[in-house]
Every structure is written in structure tokens, then in C-alpha cells.
Amino acid sequence: MSVAHAPNDTVFTQGGDAAAGLAALERRLAHDLVCLGWPAKPWMPPQQAEADVSVLDVAIIGAGQAGLAVAAALAQQGIRAVVFDRAPRDLEGPWATTARMETLRSPKELTGPALGLPALTFRAWFEAQFGTEAWARLDKIPRLQWMDYLRWYRRVMAVDVRNDTTVTAVRPRADGKVALDLATPGGSHRVLARRVVLATGRDGLGGPALPSFVQGLDRRWWAHSSDAMDYGALKGLRVGVVGAGSSAMDSAATALEAGAHSVDLLIRRDDLPRINKSKGAGVPGLTQGHFDLPDELKWRLRHYINVANVPPPHGSTLRVSRHPNARFNFGCPVLCVEAADAALEVRTPQRTFDLDFLIVSTGFKIDWTARPEYAAIAPHVRAWKDRFVPAPGQEDAELADSPDLGALFQLQEKTAGSCPGLDRIHCFCYPATLSHGAVSGDIPAISDGARRLASGMASLFYSEDFAYHFARLEAYDDPELLGNEWVPA
Template identity: 40%
Template structure:
């Protein structure tokens, strides 16, 4: 293995070569605490903080409700895959600087040959890389801070924050001009629980978004509902924790196996997706919904190697109730009984489900407000997605009623219908983070145009005087005839 004395030397050289961060150029406003508040301190929040710093935008704050770094994000908490779903070659949070990439970080520690052997990035290695990224770039994140309300004010937002330091909780109000919601899969909604499961008590029901105590499932009979990757990951984790048996129920007659989004995974479609006509974007989103989210082959293999794993395709749950501390189920006409049920049923986009969006949800333009599909293409779940602008910003449902919405940028899966990717994941970083940062920069500059016009019109001291060239000035009276 080839390794330098300091594995960070390449990254240090890169920061030296690109030069120091620009000074904060944003005009100061005495009543504003933050120019930008980033909600979410995971991979996206850290990447935005670095990109904004390199754009010369100061007074940026990143908050995360997790009590500390070890609980922030998903990679060491709710993510249960062994390897990332995305190809290892996709650009991540490095902002176009190769020395800050996962590949550079990994090769500096394990060598290029070891990296070449990786098919996809191991989840825990990705988490370690992100921790290095935050610390190496000195990205400050305020943990234990939850945004509970966004209150539009005169030219800014009042942010109602709940702060918990591990021993006590208190509430504060801060102000910001811009907001980035980099707050994960439920950032514009909530975990989806099917009606048939909704009445089950929490002692017998978990969602894959929850912190599940898998050790407590040892020796238990477990049901998992859902056919996407998170359902298979939860089933595998339960099996590996010693569950007596795990039954996975899928609505569809077979497991979705066609990753339809790959058909548009080329630069032309990727870079210009938001410019597609609404009818095309709707059709693509509908195609994905109807094809289903595909679990990767290794996630399937991870469960099928267990003899006590049982798959039930085409098995819609019709009834579920608790009796004698067990969940009695009727699925596809057959009775079952389980000790615990895990819902791997995804998420619902519903702005009203988020307490922090209470004051603004009714003003946000949704796809159902903007686009009327043909009857055979109707889909209420897709219609609930916000219809976003070019920089992933909210737009007004009623023009002129809420002009401040354009200052809230959505970097989470609610952007899917508008931008065609699982926004907030690695595939969206290269395209969408620069787009949002450019718009924030432009808006902050134009909103303070008077101050900037005065600045760019200011007198500039000369760098030299005539003495630097006077002795070489040609004069007619010195010409010899």
C-alpha cells in the first residue's frame, strides 16, 4: 500500500492552491442573524456550507436536531445497507476539487489498488469520509437545534428554534434571509404508514425511518411490509440480529427490477431536466412510481441467504390487529401472527405534516396546482410535490401573495417531480448545490444593490504615479533630425 506520511497532504495542497476563502461580501443588516440557515447537518448541509463559504457568503449557520455528530445524518443511524446504492464514481460533496473526494480520501489511507477493488462504497467508510470532510474543512454545525417554525417577516424570516443541550431545553428566535431545507427524506412530509397499519401501537410497529432496536427482536417473529431497498435492509438487519424468522410482504406480484431512472442518467437529461415540459416531467415521475423502486441485487442476496427468511410477493395486507401482544395479520387471504412489524413503506410528501412549515404551506405552489394530467395519468402522491423554480425554490400558489417563498430552497426528495432525481442524495450534488448557491449569491447581491453600487462606484486608489513611466514618454522636441 502506498501512503504518504500525512494522508491529508493532497487535500491541504488543494486548499493552498485554490487560495484562501473570499471575505464575506454580503452587506450586513443589523437585524439579521444569518444570511443563510441550512437545516440539516448531514452530507448535504456540510457541502452547502463549504460551497457558500467559497462563494464569499458569510453568516451561514447549519443546524441539526441530532444531539451530536454521531447521531446526525443517516449513515450511522437509519441507513442499514452494507454499501451505498450509487456508483462510486459519482461526484459528491467535493465541489469539483478532486483532492476532497471520497476516492482521494480513501486512496490516501488504503491505496489506489484497494479503491479499485471497491464495487460500491461501504456505508461505514462513507460515514467516516463525511466526518473527515466536516472536520478537515472546519464546517461548524449546531447540534441539538430543531427548527419548529418559519415565520415570514419584513424582508427576512423569523426562525423559532428549540435547543437541547442534553440536560435542558429552551427556545429562541433568530433571523435569516435565506433558508436551505437539506433535511432528508421526510423534509417536506412524513413517513408513510398504510391505513392497515396505522392503528397498531408503537410497541409492535416501527417504520424504517425510526431508530429500531434490532437486538430486542432476537428470537422474535418479524414482518416487514414493503418491497424497496429500505424494506430489504430492515429485513436483513433483523435476520442478522437473530430474529427467529422474517416475512417480507410486497404488494406487487414481483420485486421491481427495472431501474427506470437510468434511462435519463446522462449529462443532457441530467443538466437540463428542469427545462423539460411539465408533461414530460410528470410522465417520467409517473413511470418511476408505476415501475417501483428497485432494491439492489446485493440487498436481495443479503436476505435470501437466510433459511428463516420468507418472501410474500403479491400479498397485500387486508387486516392487522394486536391480540395477546402479537400482531395478527390477514395478507392475501392467509392468516399470520408476528411479534413486531416494520413498515418499509416510504414517505409521503405533505407540507402540512411539518410543524415548521405551518405558516407557509398553504402558499406553496404544488404540482396539482400547476399541471392537470390526463385521467389515466393521475397520481395524488405526485401532485402533492411542490412545483419548484430553477434553483429548487418554492413558488407562490397565488402570484404576489407570498413573494418571500423564493428565499426557501428545497434540497430533499420533495424536489423529485421537478428535478427527476432523489434530490438530497449523491447524484444531485453536482447539479443542484451550485445552482442553489448561485441563486442565493445573486439574490443577496441584488437585494442590497444600493450598497453594492456604492461599493463598486467607490474611489479606488491608484497603484502607481507618472514617475513609473515619465522617463519613457516620447516627446517631439527630443527627436533628432
């Protein structure tokens, strides 16, 4: 019996009407897929194993919402993908592990990875179990309920996910294949893939952006907001949280709810931003047309959003401020941190804070060299900074480090010919935003990005295999007429 998390953090057991409603939705979805011919009939040429190493058409690294969406979109094109994820089954992505928000930021009406299928939307899944009245009462989607929905999505779309599998090396080859070294509970082995999709989330091309003041500081004193940790260990402690974004608020609230003695938010700015400018950019024209914009306009748009800064969600902020032992300290960039006796001294321009533990919520950075699995490609990936110089005053380190991607999210060489096969690796995660817009990581337009990538891959495969398909055309001999349908005059 499975469990679905319903509104207001209530947990409902899926029995009775809920189970019957979900079963009915699954029948409806299955019929829709049959009507659409989804998955399409296989048409790709069979791949022969090389020295007992299997050859896949597409390998996807990451089974979060992006990886699932791409795999399902490829199935619509008749292309089979295998998805590898290092997490145990049902714990893919951050939702049930390191994410700590109560609800998603995105409006509940957004269709996310549903790929144009009404019966595959979160709303259909929710209403099938809890009804239309509950949907009307729902404000934002609870985080754990979104994870339940993704687990269901994986099952009903029959996505082939290999859990507990870590990709330890990605090596493109000149012969049109990419070698992947895998570490699994059964041992290490290798597969080959004609194309690879990196659906590795916010930190998948690097890791946490760690400020200099924690470099060298013993790990018992601090954590990054993305770390997996037991917040119950903070009970009774004086906690500092560096930052004021979404994850900072979530970390602060989780610490307070776990019984922290106090939480001081150390906020560099003199005030919190009020407007989420990225919401104002979410129109179909941008979704479909961002890649075709001149480089100057792409940079201008993303830099404007970065500078404006995204405010923390309304609910997340109230979740912190309702605690009397939470303090919002503005104009307090951290200058240095020192461990003194049994506490931390955290110095800011305003004052020195005596704390027992520090959580740094400083986001992520792109750093290929920080990921050992990318050692073979890290020196060769072209970033925007390798060919684009922004206008004075628009310098932006995050954008400069972003990979400069081709029309189908493919990586490109910094120096032509230096890494043959690099363009067979497709970046379908947040760092693709500067090149393609927000279509590869966030909920609003992830279906658009997944379908763009899947249809483009179908075109690439057909072009590469044209001789095979033409030979099949020549050999095709299924008669439309038998010759006895008429009498000659």
C-alpha cells in the same frame, strides 16, 4: 484517534501510514482551495442585528450531505452560511442512525458532494488511507465509511454546523428576512436569515407514509423502517416486513442478523422489478436540462420511473435470501392487522400470517402540516397539483404533492401575496425532484444542484444589494497609476 471503516466491514484504526496519507491529502486539498481562491473574499453587506437577534446571510437546515454541499458551494461564492442540525455532532443524516444497508447503492466512482475538487472526493479520501489496490478491490462504499467521509468533509471544508439545534418555527417576513425559532441545549432563541435552505432529506417535508392498517395499532406491535429502534429486541420473534424496496430488504436482513425467529416479507407485487430505470436517466443533459423541460415531460419522466418501481439492490436482496428463515411472499398486500392475544394476525389475499412484530417499509410522504415548524407556511406552499393536471392514466399522488419550485429551488405561493417572503425559502431535498430532477438529495448529481443554488443565490443577493455595491464602486479609490509613471511629451 479516529476510526475509518474499510471494505468488507473491517475496521481500521487511522494510525501510521493511513494517518500520514490523509494528512498529505489534506495538504493537497488546502493548496487546491488556495489556488482557486476558495472561499472567495467576503463581499456581502454586513447585517446589523435586530434587537439582539443576529441576521445571517444564509441559514441551512440539515447538515447531511446536501447541507454540507450547499454550504461549501456558497463559500466558493464568498457567501457565509450557518447550518443547523438537530442531531448530535457526527450523527447527522441517516447513515449512522436509522439506515441499515451494508453499502451504498451508488457506484463508488460517483463524485458526490466533491464540487469538482478531485482531492475532496470519496475516492481520494479512501485511497489516501487504504491505497489504490484496496480501491480496486472495493465493490460498493460501506455505509458507515460514507459517514466517516462526510465527517471529514465537514472538517476540511470548515462548514459552520450548529448541532443539537432544532428549528421549531420558520416564518418568512415581508422585509426580506426569514425568522427561525431554535431550540438548543442552552435554551430557545431566534435568528433571522436573508435566505433559508431546507436540506432536510427524504422525509424533511413530511414524514413516513403509514398505511391505514397500522393506524390505531399499539406501537409495541410495529415500527416504520425509518424509526430508530433496537433490532436486538426482535431476537426470537416472528417478524413481518411490509414492502420489498431497499429499506424493506435492509430491515429484514437486520432483523435476521439480530436473531429473529423468522422474517416474512409481505410483497404486494407478484414479482420484484428487475431494472432500476432511474439509472438509465442519469445523463448530463437531464441533470442540466430537467428544469427547462415542459411540465408534461417532467411529469412523464418521473411518473415512468415511479411506476416502473426501483428494485432493491442485488447485494441487499442476497443479504436476506441467504437466511433459510426468510420468506418472500408475493401477491400479499396487507388487508388488515389485528392484535390477538399475544400475537398479530396479518391478513393478506394469500393467507393470514401470525406474527410477533411488523415493520412497515412504505416510504415517505410530503405533508407540510405534519411538521409543526412549517405551520406558518404550510397553507401557502404551491404544489404541482395546484396548477397541473396530468394526462389520464398518469395520476401520481407523490408527484402531485411535490412543491412547485422556482428556478433556484424557491418555494412559491399558492395565492400571490398570501405569504410575502416565501420565495426566500429554498427546497434542496428529495421533494424537489419533479421540478429540478435528481440534483438535491441523491449522490450522483448533488454537486450540480449545490453549485446551481449557490451561484443563483449570489446573483439574487447582488441584485438586491445593487445600491450598496454601486456605492462601494463609487467609493473605490485604490489607484492603479500614481501619475509618475510617464513624462508628458
